[in-house]
Amino acid sequence: MAVPGRKSKGSHLLVAAFDFGTTYSGYAFSFLNDPLKIVTNQSWIAGSEKLISLKTPTCVLLKPNKEFHSFGFEAENKYADLAEDDEHHGWLLFRRFKMKLHNTDGLSRHTTIEDINGTSMPAMKIFSMSLRFLREHFLDALGKQTCGVLEKDVQYVITLPAIWNDSAKQFMREAAIQSGMESSRIKLALEPEAASIWCQQVTTQAKQVLTGTGSKYMVIDLGGGTADISVHEKLCNGQLKELHKASGGPWGGSYVDKNYIKCVTDIFGTESIEKFKLEQMADFFDIQREFETKKRGIKGDTEGKITFKISASLKEIYNESEKESLTDKLSSLGLSGKMSVTGDKLRVDNSIVKSWFDGPVNSMIGHVKGILAEPKMKDVKLMLLVGGFGESHYVQDRMKNEFGSKHVIIPEEAGLGVLKGA
Ligand SMILES: Nc1ncnc2c1ncn2[C@@H]1O[C@H](COP(=O)(O)OP(=O)(O)OP(=O)(O)O)[C@@H](O)[C@H]1O
Numbered sequence: 001m002a003v004p005g006r007k008s009k010g011s012h013l014l015v016a017a018f019d020f021g022t023t024y025s026g027y028a029f030s031f032l033n034d035p036l037k038i039v040t041n042q043s044w045i046a047g048s049e050k051l052i053s054l055k056t057p058t059c060v061l062l063k064p065n066k067e068f069h070s071f072g073f074e075a076e077n078k079y080a081d082l083a084e085d086d087e088h089h090g091w092l093l094f095r096r097f098k099m100k101l102h103n104t105d106g107l108s109r110h111t112t113i114e115d116i117n118g119t120s121m122p123a124m125k126i127f128s129m130s131l132r133f134l135r136e137h138f139l140d141a142l143g144k145q146t147c148g149v150l151e152k153d154v155q156y157v158i159t160l161p162a163i164w165n166d167s168a169k170q171f172m173r174e175a176a177i178q179s180g181m182e183s184s185r186i187k188l189a190l191e192p193e194a195a196s197i198w199c200q201q202v203t204t205q206a207k208q209v210l211t212g213t214g215s216k217y218m219v220i221d222l223g224g225g226t227a228d229i230s231v232h233e234k235l236c237n238g239q240l241k242e243l244h245k246a247s248g249g250p251w252g253g254s255y256v257d258k259n260y261i262k263c264v265t266d267i268f269g270t271e272s273i274e275k276f277k278l279e280q281m282a283d284f285f286d287i288q289r290e291f292e293t294k295k296r297g298i299k300g301d302t303e304g305k306i307t308f309k310i311s312a313s314l315k316e317i318y319n320e321s322e323k324e325s326l327t328d329k330l331s332s333l334g335l336s337g338k339m340s341v342t343g344d345k346l347r348v349d350n351s352i353v354k355s356w357f358d359g360p361v362n363s364m365i366g367h368v369k370g371i372l373a374e375p376k377m378k379d380v381k382l383m384l385l386v387g388g389f390g391e392s393h394y395v396q397d398r399m400k401n402e403f404g405s406k407h408v409i410i411p412e413e414a415g416l417g418v419l420k421g422a
């Protein structure tokens, strides 16, 4: 790629956006002369399971001296390796920490977050380390794909949940500055607004219905941690007006994973699971990643049983300590006929798998219905579904069923909508 003509001092040639999610994070960039040609990192490596990912887990690993070691899949894999050799003591692994800040009213410089073993660190440090990693990864990618583009040509955009208050926004800006981004080059963007913009730009279907002045629509961002719901109106000057204050709750896709792990824990027992996590952490991560791929295949009309791979080491741990056979255990839990374990496979009836989704999905649907029932929402006929969990066919089927009278639009690559819009 050649360097497009450099403009006057203080302007930028390209925009680099960072979406710092509860479960996944990523970056994307595009040049001013071709803004819709958006480059994302195509190659976050997920490890042993084949999981294609355009974002990487929001996960930070620190060495025992509290220096940064790695981010994303690499951090998870390294920690699992260390644990396998019992060398992980003193290392700190922070996962899904943005969620902990969701309900913190006064997110500040002094807020702390805990790693998976309960050791606290200043949230600011962990956020700025994460952003520094993403920024450096981006600069590296930029350097490989272009020549002569400098960091001073970059406009940085960082996305934020719409429900965060001003002090949380200030926190994020400061973390960005500490990550090495120059203050004057940082812009903050609200996640639902970024998603809105993306849908208007590239989804032909959405473009037709959304670009008209006065169109009113709901943006539902279903992420890993939360469902964030906003209602926008397109004004004649092209700007967006917030018709309903952003709201939502802890109803993201990670709650489906939690329900699955809870089910596995009910079967194998808390003690076996704790031992398994401790001794076979890599296998534990693999179980979670395998679930992630299976979860993506579930639809409203999925029938029969779904097979999940559990690890042979988990069964061994169970057999060492428990006398009851797994078949008897399932029957005492009232699950025979609905679930079975053969070899390293757990087979689960679709009705149970769907119930894992229904926890978060029912809450979200109830909330959306409540908003739509308000008198000032009566003209809202359109709903945009974005976010990774919005890509779930099961979720899409439920939404179309529940809101048959509305027009539910799901843009292509819904999971990247926020990032690409930003
Ligand atoms: N095709 C799919 N089917 C089902 N679930 C999916 C699919 N793709 C992604 N997910 C789920 O979506 C969630 C991640 O979504 P996303 O990347 O939008 O979240 P995030 O931005 O990290 O979180 P948040 O917006 O809550 O901060 C995960 O729970 C993941 O399992």
Ligand SMILES: [Mg+2]
Residues within 6 Å of the ligand: 021, 022, 191, 223, 224, 387, 418
């Ligand atoms: Mg998100």
